[in-house]
Amino acid sequence: THLLLYISQVKSSPYTRLCRSKHILTVNGEFPGPTLRVHRGDSVIVKAHNDARHNITLHWHGLKQPRNPWSDGPEYITQCPIRPGQTFTYTLNFTDEEGTIWWHAHNSWARATVHGAIVVLPKNNRYPFPTPHADFPLILGEWWKRDVMGIPGNENITGGEPTLSDAFTINGRPGHLYPCGEQEGMSRIKVERGRRYLFRIINAVMDENMFLALAGHKMTVVGTDGSYTKPFITSYLMITAGQTMDVLVETNQSPEMVYLVASRAYNDAFGAGFDHSTTTAVLEYYDSDGGSNLFPRYLPAVNDTPAATAFTRRLRSLVDDTHRIDHLPMQVDQRLFYTFSVNLQNCTVAKKHCKGPFGRRFAASVNNISFVTPTKVDLLKAYYSHITGVFESNFPDNPPTKFDYTGDNLPENLLSSGFGTRVKVLEYNTSVEIVLQGTNVLVSDNHPIHFHGTTFFTVGWGFGNFDENKDPGGYNLVDPPEQNTVGVPKNGWTAIRFVADNPGIWLMHCHLDRHQNWGMTMVIIVKNGNTPETSIIPPPKDLPSCD
Numbered sequence: 159t160h161l162l163l164y165i166s167q168v169k170s171s172p173y174t175r176l177c178r179s180k181h182i183l184t185v186n187g188e189f190p191g192p193t194l195r196v197h198r199g200d201s202v203i204v205k206a207h208n209d210a211r212h213n214i215t216l217h218w219h220g221l222k223q224p225r226n227p228w229s230d231g232p233e234y235i236t237q238c239p240i241r242p243g244q245t246f247t248y249t250l251n252f253t254d255e256e257g258t259i260w261w262h263a264h265n266s267w268a269r270a271t272v273h274g275a276i277v278v279l280p281k282n283n284r285y286p287f288p289t290p291h292a293d294f295p296l297i298l299g300e301w302w303k304r305d306v307m308g309i310p311g312n313e314n315i316t317g318g319e320p321t322l323s324d325a326f327t328i329n330g331r332p333g334h335l336y337p338c339g340e341q342e343g344m345s346r347i348k349v350e351r352g353r354r355y356l357f358r359i360i361n362a363v364m365d366e367n368m369f370l371a372l373a374g375h376k377m378t379v380v381g382t383d384g385s386y387t388k389p390f391i392t393s394y395l396m397i398t399a400g401q402t403m404d405v406l407v408e409t410n411q412s413p414e415m416v417y418l419v420a421s422r423a424y425n426d427a428f429g430a431g432f433d434h435s436t437t438t439a440v441l442e443y444y445d446s447d448g449g450s451n452l453f454p455r456y457l458p459a460v461n462d463t464p465a466a467t468a469f470t471r472r473l474r475s476l477v478d479d480t481h482r483i484d485h486l487p488m489q490v491d492q493r494l495f496y497t498f499s500v501n502l503q504n505c506t507v508a509k510k511h512c513k514g515p516f517g518r519r520f521a522a523s524v525n526n527i528s529f530v531t532p533t534k535v536d537l538l539k540a541y542y543s544h545i546t547g548v549f550e551s552n553f554p555d556n557p558p559t560k561f562d563y564t565g566d567n568l569p570e571n572l573l574s575s576g577f578g579t580r581v582k583v584l585e586y587n588t589s590v591e592i593v594l595q596g597t598n599v600l601v602s603d604n605h606p607i608h609f610h611g612t613t614f615f616t617v618g619w620g621f622g623n624f625d626e627n628k629d630p631g632g633y634n635l636v637d638p639p640e641q642n643t644v645g646v647p648k649n650g651w652t653a654i655r656f657v658a659d660n661p662g663i664w665l666m667h668c669h670l671d672r673h674q675n676w677g678m679t680m681v682i683i684v685k686n687g688n689t690p691e692t693s694i695i696p697p698p699k700d701l702p703s704c705d
């Protein structure tokens with residue numbers, strides 16, 4: 159085990175994009191932020207110093223954080239924010255993950271610019287595929303001309319329309335549409351001919367699932383979310399917001415062309431406004447003498463749900479002589495059924511001025527509860543120190559009423575959700591199945607649902623309403639993909655299983671930030687086991703206080 163120390167300075171830095179300059183929040187002045195490269199088994203200490211004028215917290219997306227929720231990062235869930243001038247020390251133990259995960263700010267909309275890759279190399283650099291010549295992150299992002307820190311003020315409080323970005327980006331650059339000199343244009347990835355490269359693709363976009371394709375080359379998917387997959391060849395990817403994909407590319411094409419990576423949204427929500435632009439980056443051979451840009455032959459259309467699901471169904475865990483899947487429950491102790499809806503709430507309920515349709519505000523919910531984040535004390539502290547009145551331990555195991563979740567004409571009384579800070583409590587080591595059911599309440603969408611503190615196995619999914627008598631018979635209990643973020647298909651369901659063996663307080667939410675802002679979030683508490691080794695570790699000394 160190596161102990162590595164990283165210092166991250168959060169500060170405001172000038173960047174020019176879309177032909178305009180503005181200051182954005184960065185780590186160490188970089189956008190996207192620095193890549194953290196570690197080996198499996200390493201422990202890393204990150205000293206996060208806040209030199210900006212905004213509060214900040216950092217989250218390690220896809221890192222299980224065994225027994226250490228203190229370092230998980232979501233604001234007012236596991237910590238109070240690091241205030242300007244303060245420092246907080248995160249401890250990261252890389253025990254289970256291998257491949258690509260990432261880090262991002264977890265307060266307000268800071269993650270729009272405060273994010274970066276985490277590369278977890280295998281012990282002794284032994285990959286389950288021929289060792290790549292080199293690897294590099296491809297981070298999908300979004301750029302706003304305006305100050306992103308002002309966006310949640312609109313969305314969260316008034317419940318108004320989502321604020322659309324002005325462009326998608328790859329590694330921080332918007333692509334060929336915006337030629338504003340040197341600082342602009344496309345990210346360029348330089349490769350040698352006749353080599354094998356590992357692309358670590360991260361969807362850090364705030365509000366969209368994304369399609370991605372590469373001109374001229376085959377892509378072989380070998381991993382997702384910090385776990386290996388059975389390799390498969392594909393011409394395009396669908397990466398939900400929050401997911402990562404590890405992709406091998408052989409550079410065996412002619413140097414007479416310049417090859418484009420192209421990415422656009424996958425958004426099949428009827429009537430939703432969103433950014434329709436396509437972002438591009440360049441894959442260029444060192445021995446190339448220029449040549450014309452080749453666009454990928456096939457990039458699915460924005461509303462191509464069949465293409466999205468055809469890709470997703472190919473993800474399978476790598477199971478062979480040396481790779482087994484551990485902790486996949488064959489039987490479960492508990493089955494939970496969670497609905498994910500976009501709702502409307504009355505303004506009198508919100509007690510704020512509304513900017514949503516019909517004089518109401520947009521909201522979003524899990525089992526019809528729109529999560530309310532505490533603001534005075536974080537949930538972990540309240541739980542650990544037995545402070546009462548901060549949350550209720552009565553998150554329902556089912557939605558309040560059964561209805562035709564994915565039907566067309568839903569009764570008006572199903573439109574609204576209630577507010578609450580309610581958590582689900584799981585006993586240590588229970589095996590859990592959660593059916594994530596999308597609904598068509600106000601609008602149906604593919605919700606990328608992300609779990610902190612655990613990975614899960616995606617054992618099944620389908621369109622329409624989950625049928626508890628029929629659907630479990632079709633589960634994949636042989637090689638389901640191990641993930642931390644899964645897209646619940648539009649007007650469909652997804653079933654996941656995991657063992658609750660990581661004591662702590664863990665957030666679960668839609669990784670589309672507009673839905674998260676509107677309340678499509680909930681919290682799971684996994685209780686301590688009977689021994690100190692199966693309990694939450696004591697809090698770090700420099701934990702920021704809320705006052």
Ligand code: C2O
Nearest residue numbers: 217219400608665
């Ligand atoms: Cu990637 Cu709670 O987030």
Ligand code: CU
Nearest residue numbers: 605668670673
């Ligand atoms: Cu969502």
